[in-house]
Amino acid sequence: MTAMLNVKDLRAYYGQVQALHGLNFSLDEGSLTTLLGANGAGKTTTLRAICNMVRSTGAIEFEGKPIGARSTENVVRLGIAHVPQGRGTFTTMTVEENLQLGAITRTDKKNIVADIERMYDHFPVLKQRYTQQAGTLSGGEQQMLAVARALMLRPRLMLLDEPSFGLAPLIVRDLFRILGKINREEKVTILVVEQNAQLALELADQAYVIETGRIVMSGDAKDIANNEDVRKSYLGY
Amino acid sequence: MELFANQVLAGIATGAIYACMALAVVMIYQAIDHLNFAQGEMAMFSTFVSWQLMQWGVPYWGAFVLTVAFSFAAGIAIERLLFKPLAKAPILTNVAGFIALYAIINSVAGLIWDFTIKQYPTPFGSSPFLGSQLISTHQAGMIGITVLLLVLLFIFFRFTRVGLAMRAAASLPESARLVGINTSWMIALGWGMAAAIGSIAGMMIAPVVFLEPNMMLGVLIYGFAAAVLGGLTSPFGAVVGGFLVGIFENLVGTYIPGVGNELKLPIALALIVTVLVVKPAGLFGRPIVKRV
Amino acid sequence: MSAAEEVVTEAAAVEAVPKRAMTLGYGTSLVVLAALILTPLFVKNFIIFQMTMLLIYGLAVLALNILTGGSGQFSLGQSAFYAVGAYTSAILMEHAGMNYALTLPVAGLICFGFGFLFGQPALRLSGVYLALATFALATAMPQLLKLGYFEHWTGGVQGLVVTKPDAPFGLPMSQDMWLYYFTLAITIAIYIASVNLLRSRSGRAFMAIRDNEIAASAMGVDVALYKTLAFGVSAGITGVAGGLGAIAVQFVAPDGYTITLAISLFLGMVVGGVGWLPGSIVGSAFIIFVPNIAEGISKGLSGAVFGVLLFLVIFLVPHGARQVAIIAQQLIGKLKKN
Numbered sequence: 001m002t003a004m005l006n007v008k009d010l011r012a013y014y015g016q017v018q019a020l021h022g023l024n025f026s027l028d029e030g031s032l033t034t035l036l037g038a039n040g041a042g043k044t045t046t047l048r049a050i051c052n053m054v055r056s057t058g059a060i061e062f063e064g065k066p067i068g069a070r071s072t073e074n075v076v077r078l079g080i081a082h083v084p085q086g087r088g089t090f091t092t093m094t095v096e097e098n099l100q101l102g103a104i105t106r107t108d109k110k111n112i113v114a115d116i117e118r119m120y121d122h123f124p125v126l127k128q129r130y131t132q133q134a135g136t137l138s139g140g141e142q143q144m145l146a147v148a149r150a151l152m153l154r155p156r157l158m159l160l161d162e163p164s165f166g167l168a169p170l171i172v173r174d175l176f177r178i179l180g181k182i183n184r185e186e187k188v189t190i191l192v193v194e195q196n197a198q199l200a201l202e203l204a205d206q207a208y209v210i211e212t213g214r215i216v217m218s219g220d221a222k223d224i225a226n227n228e229d230v231r232k233s234y235l236g237y
Numbered sequence: 238m239e240l241f242a243n244q245v246l247a248g249i250a251t252g253a254i255y256a257c258m259a260l261a262v263v264m265i266y267q268a269i270d271h272l273n274f275a276q277g278e279m280a281m282f283s284t285f286v287s288w289q290l291m292q293w294g295v296p297y298w299g300a301f302v303l304t305v306a307f308s309f310a311a312g313i314a315i316e317r318l319l320f321k322p323l324a325k326a327p328i329l330t331n332v333a334g335f336i337a338l339y340a341i342i343n344s345v346a347g348l349i350w351d352f353t354i355k356q357y358p359t360p361f362g363s364s365p366f367l368g369s370q371l372i373s374t375h376q377a378g379m380i381g382i383t384v385l386l387l388v389l390l391f392i393f394f395r396f397t398r399v400g401l402a403m404r405a406a407a408s409l410p411e412s413a414r415l416v417g418i419n420t421s422w423m424i425a426l427g428w429g430m431a432a433a434i435g436s437i438a439g440m441m442i443a444p445v446v447f448l449e450p451n452m453m454l455g456v457l458i459y460g461f462a463a464a465v466l467g468g469l470t471s472p473f474g475a476v477v478g479g480f481l482v483g484i485f486e487n488l489v490g491t492y493i494p495g496v497g498n499e500l501k502l503p504i505a506l507a508l509i510v511t512v513l514v515v516k517p518a519g520l521f522g523r524p525i526v527k528r529v
Numbered sequence: 530m531s532a533a534e535e536v537v538t539e540a541a542a543v544e545a546v547p548k549r550a551m552t553l554g555y556g557t558s559l560v561v562l563a564a565l566i567l568t569p570l571f572v573k574n575f576i577i578f579q580m581t582m583l584l585i586y587g588l589a590v591l592a593l594n595i596l597t598g599g600s601g602q603f604s605l606g607q608s609a610f611y612a613v614g615a616y617t618s619a620i621l622m623e624h625a626g627m628n629y630a631l632t633l634p635v636a637g638l639i640c641f642g643f644g645f646l647f648g649q650p651a652l653r654l655s656g657v658y659l660a661l662a663t664f665a666l667a668t669a670m671p672q673l674l675k676l677g678y679f680e681h682w683t684g685g686v687q688g689l690v691v692t693k694p695d696a697p698f699g700l701p702m703s704q705d706m707w708l709y710y711f712t713l714a715i716t717i718a719i720y721i722a723s724v725n726l727l728r729s730r731s732g733r734a735f736m737a738i739r740d741n742e743i744a745a746s747a748m749g750v751d752v753a754l755y756k757t758l759a760f761g762v763s764a765g766i767t768g769v770a771g772g773l774g775a776i777a778v779q780f781v782a783p784d785g786y787t788i789t790l791a792i793s794l795f796l797g798m799v800v801g802g803v804g805w806l807p808g809s810i811v812g813s814a815f816i817i818f819v820p821n822i823a824e825g826i827s828k829g830l831s832g833a834v835f836g837v838l839l840f841l842v843i844f845l846v847p848h849g850a851r852q853v854a855i856i857a858q859q860l861i862g863k864l865k866k867n
Contacts, residue, residue, distance in 0.1 A: 344832025503669030
């Protein structure tokens with residue numbers, strides 16, 4: 001397998017504060033990778049740096065092309081969808097308008113309608129609510145909407161920032177099941193940042209562990225799940 | 238009673254001016270989240286451009302179209318040149334920028350076209366409308382244009398992709414960038430559209446208040462008031478607010494004794510503030526729930 | 530009305546300025562003070578008069594800074610408070626024969642009350658809505674002053690002429706110079722009081738409201754009280770400035786206190802740096818001198834020149850004089866290290 005995303009020596013800064021201290025990692029095409037770490041380890045910053053939403057240095061290559069100098073919207077236009085922390089729902093717009101916004105950069109108008117239907121198949125709850133203002137949805141429904149909106153881009157790579165945050169365990173299971181399906185059936189490469197390490201490791205093929213802005217461990221998700229340190233720190237047994 | 242009805246009608250006629258301006262105000266507020274104090278001056282300048290074109294022999298509607306196009310381009314240019322560099326500056330610094338822009342446009346227009354009052358033509362004629370002395374065909378035409386603009390804006394925002402992208406960029410810029418929208422250009426586009434709508438407002442207003450560099454001063458204040466009254470998030474509210482302000486103003490002048498022209502403005506503003514105290518987001522605005 | 534209410538975590542309209550960053554260091558303060566005390570000894574009376582106005586507008590800008598930079602409320606109505614202060618002093622001096630110095634605390638108190646009362650309805654408004662309400666106040670004020678009912682006291686459109694006081698105790702200085710030192714003493718007293726106010730419990734309450742109103746109320750800050758209090762304090766200081774202004778200009782008239790004055794004071798605050806009290810004097814200098822400079826460069830285009838100069842300032846230093854001070858501080862810090 002070839003690496004779809006290659007990150008070398010990524011350093012990111014918030015003002016004077018350095019949040020990432022030279023990250024190196026890569027994502028294989030078609031893989032589902034998880035990035036684990038405690039609060040403040042730099043997980044969110046890593047995702048934001050890929051989309052150029054924080055000041056960063058280092059080399060980021062997507063499908064062989066350097067993307068470090070591109071603005072956020074131009075990174076997205078390459079087919080990198082980012083589901084941000086807090087979901088970024090357009091609360092005053094309807095569910096359907098949110099989905100249309102996901103496809104706003106696409107020019108194949110005919111397929112967009114079909115894709116919206118496909119999203120309703122993945123997430124039936126959205127179909128029931130498609131004329132409702134997105135702000136009236138529950139947290140779980142908004143997360144579904146955020147994932148669906150990202151998929152409307154027909155992304156090659158999808159970045160998810162703590163999709164389980166604030167959701168009931170059953171809903172999280174459901175969401176992760178759908179993510180797995182999307183990864184397998186639609187061949188979307190996925191990088192998911194999680195604090196719910198157990199679930200993330202069950203789902204993922206690859207895993208990275210990040211601590212205070214540095215990657216401290218990487219490998220097959222199964223091996224990581226069996227690693228004693230990881231078990232103690234992140235899985236709690 | 239007849240006096241009352243007549244005054245309301247006259248109020249609607251003047252209100253159309255404010256409605257037109259309020260629409261431009263709401264437009265820019267949607268795009269950039271500030272009230273642009275220079276909006277009126279931009280409209281005034283555009284109106285002078287159309288006047289100049291007519292002086293050079295361009296027919297009315299030709300001048301109209303050219304002016305709208307010019308204003309659209311000029312609005313974008315102003316944003317790119319002067320306000321894009323201030324995008325990261327504090328809000329109050331941007332407001333100072335609007336004041337500076339106001340001073341520049343007013344002064345330049347005064348130098349080019351001087352401060353004497355000029356007649357400005359109307360395409361609708363100025364005979365009484367449907368036999369009423371209080372509302373002329375021009376004012377009726379102005380109301381028609383305002384309503385038409387409102388409908389066009391509604392269609393634009395509701396049914397076009399660019400309209401959808403603009404709404405997204407205005408409500409949540411970061412999320413908008415994450416779906417691939419170039420929010421910076423959306424702001425420029427908002428400026429362009431606001432300037433174009435403002436130019437239409439100016440060309441409609443000029444036959445009523447006459448053309449001169451300070452013609453928009455009072456209009457803009459009432460336009461702001463109308464936009465705020467109607468709710469800054471709602472173009473429909475802005476138009477209704479415009480008519481209400483016009484009616485307010487006329488009734489205050491008629492029924493409250495001792496109110497000369499001087500006190501009309503403060504009293505109208507005081508009434509609006511009273512409404513705002515009761516309904517802080519305006520009559521048709523979306524209430525905003527703040528979170529920690 | 531829509532079913533969904535928009536929920537936003539609103540970015541504070543006014544940036545958070547830490548308390549310490551609101552003032553100057555001791556060394557710098559002393560240098561500035563020395564300059565303010567010594568300069569009048571070497572310049573002409575007209576320049577002394579201009580320096581007096583510099584201090585007076587400086588006070589008015591400082592007052593707005595306490596309101597906006599301190600408590601996060603925005604006002605375009607400062608000219609109204611300034612007018613009330615000016616008229617209070619003028620009427621008391623000319624009709625009641627009161628000593629000029631005694632009229633100032635009265636002007637301050639009346640304006641404090643006025644501002645406090647105005648702050649009550651303003652409580653429900655914020656941002657552009659508050660701007661509009663205060664704007665309404667500013668446009669109404671000159672018209673109210675012209676009203677026939679008050680003409681006996683206010684002099685109507687004509688206004689009132691105010692007598693300029695002589696230096697007391699037979700001090701050998703001109704009226705202008707005396708008034709300058711008198712104004713300087715009051716300015717320093719109010720400046721020190723303001724700095725202390727912002728460092729006090731009340732100041733912390735103001736800033737908590739500025740940074741996050743809901744969080745502040747959750748911590749037990751009486752938001753309504755402190756917001757109106759900020760209005761009152763700001764109006765009170767503006768009133769004192771207005772009273773001093775009436776004495777210095779020797780004249781009050783309704784058209785001296787239009788919305789243009791309120792806008793000038795606002796520009797002064799932005800140029801000086803929102804929330805940075807020492808910047809008030811820089812902002813004041815900007816609004817007094819730059820229009821004159823613009824007039825000097827081009828009579829016909831003075832408005833445009835003023836606008837361009839204003840743009841230059843906000844392009845170079847979007848955070849106003851405060852930014853200059855910070856840069857200077859960093860430079861000095863570097864020099865000291867070397």
